[in-house]
Structures are given as C-alpha cells and as structure tokens.
Amino acid sequence: MFKMFFLIAIAANVFLLVSTTETCGENEVYVDCPDTVCEPQKCSELGFPVPCLAIPVNGTCPGDPGCICETGYVRNECGICIPSKDCPSCGGDENATAGCGVNCNKHCSDIGKEPGGCIQVCYPNACDCKDGYYLDDNTGKCVLPNQCTKSNHNSQETSSSSNSTSTSSSSASSNNNNGISCGGDENAKPGCGVNCNRHCKDIGKKPGACILVCYENGCDCKPGYYLDDNTGKCVLPSQCTLPCGVNEVYSNCTNAGCEPKTCAETGIPLPCDQPDECLKGCICKSNYLRADNGTCIPRDQCPACGGDPNAQPGCGVNCGRLCSNYNDGPVPCPLICNINGCDCREGYVFDENLKKCVLPEDCSKPICTGPNEVYDDHPIICPPQTCDSIGKSYSCPSRLTSSKGACVCRKGYLRNEDGKCIPKEDCHKCLGQNEVYDPCPPICPPQTCDAIGKSYSCPSIPTNPTEVPGYCKPACRCKPGYYRNLIDQCISKKDCLKCTGPHEYFSCGGACDNVCATIKKQNQTHCPIINITCNRKCYCEADYARNVNGTCIPIDECEYDCTSTSIEGSTGGDDEEDDDEEVQNRLIQGNTDFTGNFLYEVIKKNPLTSVVMSPFSVLIPLAQLALYTEPGNSYDQLLNTLNLKSKDEIRRVFPALISSLKSQEEAILDLAAKIYVNKQYQLTDNFENDSRDVFGAEAENIDFSKPEQAADTINAWIEKETRELIKNVVSADMFSAYTRLVLTNVIYFLGNWQKQFNPNDTKTEDFHISNTDTVQVPLMYQKGVFRYAESKDLNCKILEITYKGGNFSYIAFLPNDVDGYNIVAEKIRDPDVFNTALDLLKYETCYLYIPRHEITTGIDLVDILQKVNVTDIFDTKKADLSGILTNNEELGVSAAIQRANIKFDETGTEAAAVNVIIVGTTSASPPETVYTFRADHPFIFYLLLERNPLFCGVYAGN
Structure with missing residues (x-):
C-alpha cells in the first residue's frame, strides 16, 4: 500500500512542476499528459477509485497536452474548476460515506451469501456505502437491498475469490452476527484464511509456495488440523473426506434427488425422496452415472433399461403387465408416458419388488400394493x-x-x-405447503420474507440444543429456501422478493385484491370471480388497499371519486360497469374473432404450407401496451382488438384469465412473460407494477449496446420457458441504439389424448396436397366415439379429439374438397359461424385417420397486425405510448415476431408459441352409423380450452 501512495505522490509533483505553455482558465494548470493524472478531475469522480495509467516512457503520452484543475480543485457540471470540498460528497450519493472504496461484502451481488474475506487496501478519494446500504454494480449507487436492480452478477473479485476459503468466509459471518469465532469451527483460529499447505489434499505432498495475502477476519486451522475442501471444516488427517474420483463431485446428501444415480436405475421412473438422514460422499457429476464397475461414465453409454434384457424402451407404465395385476384381466391405464421409461417385452411382466421384467412364474412374493409401499428383504x-x-x-x-x-x-x-x-x-400435521416438522426449529434470524437481507445479532446455539431443558420448542417451520409471508404461508425467496412494497405480500390467492378505486364493489373478501382459487400475485395486507400509484395504503385513507364507477370514470349515465364474467366473455369472443382473422391472413401469406400459430398469446403484449396508450386512434385499435372497453377492464380480466388458464388439471398449460429494458433507461413504477400484477411479467435490465449478448439472454429465457421446444428466436440485428425495451411472452401446452392412438396402427399413406399431387405421411388410426359433424355451410367435416381432463380439445376442419381449406378459413373468421359449427358436434362412432406431424412457423406480427387493423402502434408519431419509461420520449413498436411449434402424435400434443415485441424510439350413446374422418388432404385445426382458441393452424402435408 505504501508503494501505491508513493507512486501517486510522484505523479502529482511532476504535473505541478510543468510550466504553463498555453493560457488556462482560473484554477487551472497546463500539463503535457493529462491522461496520466491519477486524482479525480470532476465532481462526479469523487468517491470512486480513479485508474492510474502508466507514466509516459521516452516522452510518449497516450493523449494530447492540455489544462487540468489545480490540486484541490475539480470541474463541476459546467466545466469550471471549483474546490473539491464544494462538490457533493461521494459523487452526490447521499447513501455513501468517505471510506476505502472496497465495499467488501456490501455489493448487491453479496446479499444472501456468506461474507467473504476482504483485501486490506484503501483507495484514495474513495467512498463506501453507509450501514444498511449496498453497492449496486449496475448503477454505481448505494441502495437499500430491496432497491437492487436485477442481474447483479458482477460481484467484486475479492468476494468471489475469498469464498473459496470456506473457513475464512464462515468466520467473518460468525464474528459479525453470532459472536462465534471462525464460524463455530472449534478446530480453527483467527488467521489469514489461506491455510497454505494445510488442506487435506496437501497431506503427503511437498509443501508449495504460498500467496502473501491476509484476508480480513480470516481463520486458519489449528496445528495438527487440515482444511477439508469438501466440508469447509478443519479436521484431523484421519477425518479428511476422500477426494472424489474422475467425473465425480462431492455432495452433502448423496441419497437425495429425483434423477438416477446408477446405470441400473435408468429406465425406471424414480420417486423424489426427502431422505431421513443425508449421506455425504462423492457422486457422479451431471450427465454421468455410475456403472457396474463403480466408475462414472456418460449417461448415454449406460446399457438401455438399466441392463434389463427383458425390457425395451417405452413409457414405463407396464399397464396390466405387473406381477400384482397381470392375472386381473383388463385394467384402466393412465394416459402418461414417463421420460426415459422402459416397458417389459412381450411375455414378461414387471416385478415391483425386484424392479425387473420377469416371466410370470418368476414373480417374487409378496406384492406390495399399498400406496407408498415397497418390498424389503430385510426390513x-x-x-x-x-x-x-x-x-x-x-x-x-x-x-x-x-x-x-x-x-x-x-x-x-x-x-x-x-x-x-x-x-x-x-x-x-405440518400440512401447510412447503412446511416441515422440526423438533428444534431455529428462532433467529426470523424465517420471514421481511427478514431477507437484514442483519440480526443472534445468540449462540448450544452444541447439543436438544439436551438443554426448555431450549427446543417443536413446531412447523418453512422448509429450507422458503420464508413466511404476512399471512403465515411458506413461499420461496424468489416469490418473497416479488412483493417488497409496504404492507404487501406475495401469495396464491383469489382473483381480487383490495384496490381503492373498486374497493366498494369488490375486494379480497367479496370477489365476484369465484372460480379462481390460485392467482399468484402481490396482495395488500388486511385493511390496506392500492392507490393509483399501486402502493398499499390504509383503506380509510383511500380517496373515492363519487362520480365515477371505474378507475377511468364513466359518461355520467346510470349504466353500471359490466361484471367480470361479462368482461371475460367479451375478451374470449374478441379472441375468437382475432384468431379467425389472424389465421386467414397467415394462410393467405403462406399458401399450400403447414402453419401453426397462437393468436391468443399476442393479445397479452397488446394489452400491456394498451394500458399505456393515450386515448385516441391507437388506443381504440387496441381495445377493439381485445373487445374491451377500458383500461380498468384489462386490469380486471387478465389476472383472472391467466390464473384460470394455468390452473387446469391433467394437462399442462403455462404462460410466462418478461420485459427486457435497455439498462440506460428506467421503467416507471406504474408500468412495472401493472406488468407484474396484471400479466405476471418481471422486468430485467439488459445492455442492447451488446446485441449478441442481449440476444443470447432473451433466447435462453425463451428456450427454458418452452421446454427447449423453441430456440434462437431473436438475433443481434433486431436491436439498435433506438431499442428501449422488448416485451416477450410464451404459451406452452402439453396434453395426452383421452384415448391414445396405438402406434402399431400408424401407417405411411398418401396425403393429397392438391388434386394431382400426393406425398407420403404417417397416418394414425383409431376407432372410437368422437364429437363429429358434417357442415353444409362450410362444406367440410368437423371432428373433436379431447385431451385427458376434458377441458382441452383439438378441432379439425376437413374440407370436402382437397383444396378447400382456404374457403373454410375465410368463413370461420366470423365468430358466429365458428361457434355455430361447434354447436353441430354430436357424439358419433368414427374411423379416425389423421397424420402425425410437427410444424414450426415464424410469423411477422407487424404485417399480420396491420392487416387486422392494428396499425398506429408501429408509428412513433401515432402510437401515443406514454408512461412506460421515466423519461418522456416518443415510442413505437419497431419489430414484432412470433415463433410457434406443435408436435401431434399418438400420445397427445405438445405446442408452444413465443412473441417478441420490440419497442423503440355429458355423453350420448353412440348410434349404429359409423363415420369415417380421413384427413388425407389439407385441413385446419384449432386447439381449444373449452371454446377459447389457444393455438390454430393448417396441416398441408409439409
């Protein structure tokens, strides 16, 4: 450190001795090389360590000569040299104080981590955050923990490096919080935290060179003890855990987890167990499994089906082919197919005890049929x-x-x-979600959402707390990683941090929150929407309601507009606001209309081509924009598309609708949304709150000046949310200096047929792509009872295939003419025609032939939306977008795309769609007649939730 200050002193003296060769302003001096000045030159640089370039060699300077402020002076915002003491301290950051500029363990990225060792260095003219504040590496400001911006990945180098010395790290934590030295490790003592040549792995080796560094509050092992890198504790040589072998990693709980750990376990669906007692040791690293010889080999090199020669890849169900039921006759089979599952070969049955396929006469005894029972040779x-x-x-x-x-x-x-x-x-009886029973639960720090990020001075814990009379008080507590919210529910840390405003909490509750503007009509205890029981969002605490700024305030402080029936007012008449069910019905009707027109325009643009799309998912970002569009033509276009009347209706209907869609049973329907904001700009609190509470969209800052990294970040999120069904949607050339934010949303569906197709019945047959041309396609077949109709008005056959659970269905419109699907598409643009066609469906016995297929489609939403009369949002002069960013500038949609994919096979359907919008500047008995539905030429399909279209498209044989 002495050398550092000595160098700085020399640099300062050199510049003071340089003669002035050109006229400089008041309190300025002329120097030959301003670029090598190590001291702050502007008010805004005070409080931040300034990099010091090398002193010029042979008179070569990296820049030009010029005038700088005299010693003790710096330039203000106007460029005038003023005394540095007249500048705002610490660059104007009121949450900072003069210090060393290290902020050790006080970066946003350090929150929730064990404190690490600190480099003993103090930078001149530096500042540190005040107590209770953390340095946000994105903004360079000291903020409260709940004000940290997203993606604080760049933790300081000293923090990351010191985390590798577990004994040192834990000591800092314990000394600051618990009063126990060295993290309670009785075999450690205060030291430098290096443990040079004193790690278990060093035993028996020749001592090596040591780094001359000493971490603040560090600890080293006592003489005779060594640091075990697996456990982070100081132990005797005889207590060192074994080093892990090739392709192995150390684990504190080798018997936990859902994934197979050995080749023998592949092909067998495994339960996810929470072990009674964790066993520590080495396990194979990710994508490796332990072979019969004990080594870890790549998973794809393991024998198929765990090496069982009597098994073959399948669904892992073995329905009616278990030792416990193969003699029982036909049994109902679950319509599921387990990943990596295996079934027994013909003539063999699955022995539940041995977990192997055996001949029926070789079944072991007894068979355990009780729920959660297994057979044990030595119980x-x-x-x-x-x-x-x-x-x-x-x-x-x-x-x-x-x-x-x-x-x-x-x-x-x-x-x-x-x-x-x-x-x-x-x-x-700890039956609360995410609760566990603990005979001696911790009481400090509190396991509550409110305690996250706070420091507590907790008393030391006895070595054997269960032996201290009265110390332990058995109770239910949240399981690790979960915290209690304000209504005593255990939720994840991630969910806790979604709701950090005063008097609010995150929960899975009803459709209604307490909102000042509507508190007299609906609230948490009196909500007209009774079918929504799990709406994941932020709620106000009891006796509090949200004001116009989205802040929860005491209900008695709410201001009411006695002349208005909604947030946006009324026309002054006696008409009452539509109830929520009516509003939702109008939105669904609008979606049906929008879907029909959307499909028609895509078909026109892609003739004789298989396409898939999700118009419904486009309505979500359009609604997001509508909330922040000023009244006018652009606003009217968006509301007409949604078939809604006001912004209030958007706020009321979308949370309930999204929650209803995501709460379906026996099929998966997920919706996700995210906003990527240019890191140089800031969203308004209202836009961020509405996006989160109404649409479930979280915001993340991103650097669009690095377009490749921005594209990678967005594509990674899309790939994760679509279960890797959709990849590489955006590219770097889609972003520019004018990009302000990107709205992204995803819809994902996975459902199994109520009655699955037998793959053995699938045959390769002709598919007529026109009256003269055919292609070969895999045509699936089954005979069954389906809802079926023949429409004279549409000149087509209609058939519905239902998914397990009964709420989702696949509708196929098969024209009577080979090339007739364009005409059908044009007619069903009308929602009344579409719904009338569905009303014709009746239960009939059918021979169903339909192609197995997979379709991927990319759609330019700008082109399609303009054709369905959504035009003004693409013109910054007409869009009238306001209140999205804190700075006021004209915004418009510069690009909008959709990528969709559908997989349709014997088991069921998997489908997904993603939108990216860039903003810049009862059964009837079947009759005797049997109908044939042979989809051997182009047809239109819809995927519905009840009558609400989610996906649609055309299969044209390609």
Whole structure:
C-alpha cells in the first residue's frame, strides 16, 4: 500500500512542476499528459477509485497536452474548476460515506451469501456505502437491498475469490452476527484464511509456495488440523473426506434427488425422496452415472433399461403387465408416458419388488400394493418405522432388521395409526405447503420474507440444543429456501422478493385484491370471480388497499371519486360497469374473432404450407401496451382488438384469465412473460407494477449496446420457458441504439389424448396436397366415439379429439374438397359461424385417420397486425405510448415476431408459441352409423380450452 501512495505522490509533483505553455482558465494548470493524472478531475469522480495509467516512457503520452484543475480543485457540471470540498460528497450519493472504496461484502451481488474475506487496501478519494446500504454494480449507487436492480452478477473479485476459503468466509459471518469465532469451527483460529499447505489434499505432498495475502477476519486451522475442501471444516488427517474420483463431485446428501444415480436405475421412473438422514460422499457429476464397475461414465453409454434384457424402451407404465395385476384381466391405464421409461417385452411382466421384467412364474412374493409401499428383504424392526416413534428413544442394537421380507413404507414415509404410509412430515400435521416438522426449529434470524437481507445479532446455539431443558420448542417451520409471508404461508425467496412494497405480500390467492378505486364493489373478501382459487400475485395486507400509484395504503385513507364507477370514470349515465364474467366473455369472443382473422391472413401469406400459430398469446403484449396508450386512434385499435372497453377492464380480466388458464388439471398449460429494458433507461413504477400484477411479467435490465449478448439472454429465457421446444428466436440485428425495451411472452401446452392412438396402427399413406399431387405421411388410426359433424355451410367435416381432463380439445376442419381449406378459413373468421359449427358436434362412432406431424412457423406480427387493423402502434408519431419509461420520449413498436411449434402424435400434443415485441424510439350413446374422418388432404385445426382458441393452424402435408 505504501508503494501505491508513493507512486501517486510522484505523479502529482511532476504535473505541478510543468510550466504553463498555453493560457488556462482560473484554477487551472497546463500539463503535457493529462491522461496520466491519477486524482479525480470532476465532481462526479469523487468517491470512486480513479485508474492510474502508466507514466509516459521516452516522452510518449497516450493523449494530447492540455489544462487540468489545480490540486484541490475539480470541474463541476459546467466545466469550471471549483474546490473539491464544494462538490457533493461521494459523487452526490447521499447513501455513501468517505471510506476505502472496497465495499467488501456490501455489493448487491453479496446479499444472501456468506461474507467473504476482504483485501486490506484503501483507495484514495474513495467512498463506501453507509450501514444498511449496498453497492449496486449496475448503477454505481448505494441502495437499500430491496432497491437492487436485477442481474447483479458482477460481484467484486475479492468476494468471489475469498469464498473459496470456506473457513475464512464462515468466520467473518460468525464474528459479525453470532459472536462465534471462525464460524463455530472449534478446530480453527483467527488467521489469514489461506491455510497454505494445510488442506487435506496437501497431506503427503511437498509443501508449495504460498500467496502473501491476509484476508480480513480470516481463520486458519489449528496445528495438527487440515482444511477439508469438501466440508469447509478443519479436521484431523484421519477425518479428511476422500477426494472424489474422475467425473465425480462431492455432495452433502448423496441419497437425495429425483434423477438416477446408477446405470441400473435408468429406465425406471424414480420417486423424489426427502431422505431421513443425508449421506455425504462423492457422486457422479451431471450427465454421468455410475456403472457396474463403480466408475462414472456418460449417461448415454449406460446399457438401455438399466441392463434389463427383458425390457425395451417405452413409457414405463407396464399397464396390466405387473406381477400384482397381470392375472386381473383388463385394467384402466393412465394416459402418461414417463421420460426415459422402459416397458417389459412381450411375455414378461414387471416385478415391483425386484424392479425387473420377469416371466410370470418368476414373480417374487409378496406384492406390495399399498400406496407408498415397497418390498424389503430385510426390513427395519427397531426403531419402529411409524409416526408414533418420532421423538422417542429406543434401545436398539444398531438398526435391527428382520430376515423375513415384508412390505414397508418407502423412504421418507412412516405408517400412521391406520396403517397407511404417509409422508413423515405429515405425521405431525405440518400440512401447510412447503412446511416441515422440526423438533428444534431455529428462532433467529426470523424465517420471514421481511427478514431477507437484514442483519440480526443472534445468540449462540448450544452444541447439543436438544439436551438443554426448555431450549427446543417443536413446531412447523418453512422448509429450507422458503420464508413466511404476512399471512403465515411458506413461499420461496424468489416469490418473497416479488412483493417488497409496504404492507404487501406475495401469495396464491383469489382473483381480487383490495384496490381503492373498486374497493366498494369488490375486494379480497367479496370477489365476484369465484372460480379462481390460485392467482399468484402481490396482495395488500388486511385493511390496506392500492392507490393509483399501486402502493398499499390504509383503506380509510383511500380517496373515492363519487362520480365515477371505474378507475377511468364513466359518461355520467346510470349504466353500471359490466361484471367480470361479462368482461371475460367479451375478451374470449374478441379472441375468437382475432384468431379467425389472424389465421386467414397467415394462410393467405403462406399458401399450400403447414402453419401453426397462437393468436391468443399476442393479445397479452397488446394489452400491456394498451394500458399505456393515450386515448385516441391507437388506443381504440387496441381495445377493439381485445373487445374491451377500458383500461380498468384489462386490469380486471387478465389476472383472472391467466390464473384460470394455468390452473387446469391433467394437462399442462403455462404462460410466462418478461420485459427486457435497455439498462440506460428506467421503467416507471406504474408500468412495472401493472406488468407484474396484471400479466405476471418481471422486468430485467439488459445492455442492447451488446446485441449478441442481449440476444443470447432473451433466447435462453425463451428456450427454458418452452421446454427447449423453441430456440434462437431473436438475433443481434433486431436491436439498435433506438431499442428501449422488448416485451416477450410464451404459451406452452402439453396434453395426452383421452384415448391414445396405438402406434402399431400408424401407417405411411398418401396425403393429397392438391388434386394431382400426393406425398407420403404417417397416418394414425383409431376407432372410437368422437364429437363429429358434417357442415353444409362450410362444406367440410368437423371432428373433436379431447385431451385427458376434458377441458382441452383439438378441432379439425376437413374440407370436402382437397383444396378447400382456404374457403373454410375465410368463413370461420366470423365468430358466429365458428361457434355455430361447434354447436353441430354430436357424439358419433368414427374411423379416425389423421397424420402425425410437427410444424414450426415464424410469423411477422407487424404485417399480420396491420392487416387486422392494428396499425398506429408501429408509428412513433401515432402510437401515443406514454408512461412506460421515466423519461418522456416518443415510442413505437419497431419489430414484432412470433415463433410457434406443435408436435401431434399418438400420445397427445405438445405446442408452444413465443412473441417478441420490440419497442423503440355429458355423453350420448353412440348410434349404429359409423363415420369415417380421413384427413388425407389439407385441413385446419384449432386447439381449444373449452371454446377459447389457444393455438390454430393448417396441416398441408409439409
């Protein structure tokens, strides 16, 4: 450090001795090389370490000579040299104070981490954050924890490097919070935190060179002890854990997790267990499994089906082909197909005890049929594996087992008083979601959302707390990684941090929140939408409601507009606002209209081509923009497309609709949304709150000046949300200096047929792409009862295939003419015609032939939206977008695209769509007649939730 200050002093003296060769202003001096000045030259640089370039060699300067401020002076915002003491301290950051400029363990990226070792250095003219504040590396400002911007990945180098010395890191934490030296490690003592040549891996090796560094509040192992890098503790040489082998990693809980750990486990769906007791040791690293010889090999090199020669790749269900039921005759089969599953070959059955395929006569006995039961050759009999045994002491010779096999509860389960195997945590009635029973739960720090990011001075914990009378108070607590919100629910840390405003909390609640503007008509306790029971959003605390700024305030402080029935006012008449069910029905009607027109325009643009799309998903970003469009032509175009009347209706209907879509059972329907904001700009609080609360969209800052990285970030999010069904949607050339934000949203569907097709019945047959040309396609077949109709008005056949659960269905419109699908598409643009066609459907027995297919389509939304009369948002002079960014500038949509994919096969359907919008500047008995629905020429399809279209498209044989 002495050398550092000495160099600075020399630099300063050199510049003071240079003669003035040109006229400089007041309080200025002329120097030959301003670029090598190490001291701050502007008010805004005070409080930040200034880089010091090398002193010129042989008179060569990296820049030109010029005037700088005299010593003790810096330039203000007007460029005038003023005394540095007259500048705002710490660059004007009121949450900073003079310091060393290190902010060790006080960066936003450090929140929630163990404190690391600190470099003992102090930079001149530097500042540190005040107590309780953290340095935001994105903004360079000191902020409260809940004000940290997203993507604070750039933690300081000293923090990341010091985290590798576990003993040192934990000591800092303990000394600051718990009063226990060296993190409670009794075999460690205060030191430098390096443990040079004193790691377990160093035993038996020749001592090596040591780095001359000493971390603040560091610890080293006591003489005779070594640091175990696997556990982060100081231990005797005999206690060192074994180093892991090739392709292995150390784990604190080798018996946890859902994935197979050995080749023998592949092909068998595994339960996700929470082990009673974690076993520490080495496991194979990701995508590697342990082979029979004990080594870790790539997963794809393992024998298929765990090496079972009597099994073959399949769904892992073995329906009606288990040792326990193969003699029972036909059984109902679940319409599921497990990933990496295997089924027994013909003539073999699956032995649930052995987890192997065997001949029926070789089945083991007995067969365990109770829920959560498994067979054990040597079951534990002491201590009893029952709920009643929890907390009791038993004198057992180790773990006493029986030599007689029996059915036992699988790991993590115990028998209750009824003899049923239930999860161990349920024994003590900790039935709240994400709750577990703890015989000695921690009381400090509080396990609440409010405590996240705060520092607590907690008393030390006894070495054996259960032996201290009165210390332990058994109770239900949140499981690791979860915290209690204001209504005593255990939620994830991520969800906690979604709602950090005063008097608000995140929960899975009803459709209505307390909002000042509508509190007299609907609220949390009186909500007209009764079918929504899990709406994941931020709610105001009891007796609080949101004001116009989205802040939860006491209800008695709400201001009411006695002349208005909605947030946006009324025309002054006696008409009441439409109820929420009516508003939702209008939105669904609008979606049907929009979908029909959207499909028609895409078909016109892509003749004789298979296409898939999700017009419904486009309505979400359009609604986001409508909320921040000023009244006028652009606003009217968006509301007409949505078939809604006001911004209030958007805020009321979308949260309930999105929640309803995501809460469907027996099929997966996920919706996700995100906003990427140019890091040089800031969203308004209202836009960010509406995006989160109304559409479930979180915001993230991104650097569009690095377009390749921006594209990679957005594409990674899309790939994750679509289960890797859609990749590489955006490219770097889509972004420019004028890009302000990007709205992205995803819809994903996965459903199995109510009655699946038999793959053995799928045959390659002709598909007529025109009256003269054919192609070969895989044509699936089944005979069954379907809702079917023949429409004279549309000149086509219509058939509905339902997905498991009954709410989702696939509708196919098969024209009677080979080239007639364009005419059908034009007619069903009218929602009344579309709904009339669905009303014709009746249960009939049908021979169904339909192609297995996969379609991917990219769509320019700008072109399609303009053709359906959404035009003004693409012109910055007409868009009238306002209140999105904190700075006021004209905005418009510069680009908008959709990418969609659908996989349609014997099992069911998987479909996804993503939109990217860039803003810059009861059953009837079947009749005897059997109908044939042979889709061997182009047809139109819709994927519906009840009657609400989610996806649509055309299959044209390509």
